Amino acid sequence: KAGVTQTPRYLIKTRGQQVTLSCSPISGHRSVSWYQQTPGQGLQFLFEYFSETQRNKGNFPGRFSGRQFSNSRSEMNVSTLELGDSALYLCASSPGPGGTGELFFGEGSRLTVL
Amino acid sequence: AQKVTQAQTEISVVEKEDVTLDCVYETRDTTYYLFWYKQPPSGELVFLIRRNSFDEQNEISGRYSWNFQKSTSSFNFTITASQVVDSAVYFCALVDSNYQLIWGAGTKLIIKP
Numbered sequence: 001k002a003g004v005t006q007t008p009r010y011l012i013k014t015r016g017q018q019v020t021l022s023c024s025p026i027s028g029h030r031s032v033s034w035y036q037q038t039p040g041q042g043l044q045f046l047f048e049y050f051s052e053t054q055r056n057k058g059n060f061p062g063r064f065s066g067r068q069f070s071n072s073r074s075e076m077n078v079s080t081l082e083l084g085d086s087a088l089y090l091c092a093s094s095p096g097p098g099g100t101g102e103l104f105f106g107e108g109s110r111l112t113v114l
Numbered sequence: 115a116q117k118v119t120q121a122q123t124e125i126s127v128v129e130k131e132d133v134t135l136d137c138v139y140e141t142r143d144t145t146y147y148l149f150w151y152k153q154p155p156s157g158e159l160v161f162l163i164r165r166n167s168f169d170e171q172n173e174i175s176g177r178y179s180w181n182f183q184k185s186t187s188s189f190n191f192t193i194t195a196s197q198v199v200d201s202a203v204y205f206c207a208l209v210d211s212n213y214q215l216i217w218g219a220g221t222k223l224i225i226k227p
Contacts, residue, residue: 003158033215042217042219043205043215043217044217045215055213058214092159097213098213099209099213099215100209101164103159103161105159107156107158108158
């Protein structure tokens, strides 16, 4: 069974640009959640999608957005990039909604903003 | 406020030693869930265990064991006879009433051969 796949694995952008990250969940999983990991702030919840609907959102500015497609694949977008957006962005999937069960994580997309 | 504290930033031990990673949490919820995840150098977080607030039974899985004590709001993780492959960053996390995962800062565990 294929795991959670995130693309791209590494990318470099400059301030002011925008970026789109992709996440393909484990087959059959309908929930996808996104996390930002930085040395300073640690792991922080961004948002969760279940059946194409945003179910939950963390405390991030509106520059961070996401969506989920009918095949459960998800994308997150960060517009007007800032230096502080440099981070490892992790995607996780689970069969059902909510955060009470086991999450299956991808290896992350490492974003560097110059 | 919901909070998870992992006071140990980094622990270094020699292989075969036992090691305990501490986790202290704060929540006003009576129903909550606690987790431990492992993050190897490759980056992906790997689920280790989940505990709900009504189940204080300790758990053992091979060399891993967990001690959940509501009285002290702690959920500690012990590795017995550590191995080099156990080297990773370990995160404790709490699911709050909004179903959001609140993560601890993580403990980097270094097992030296």
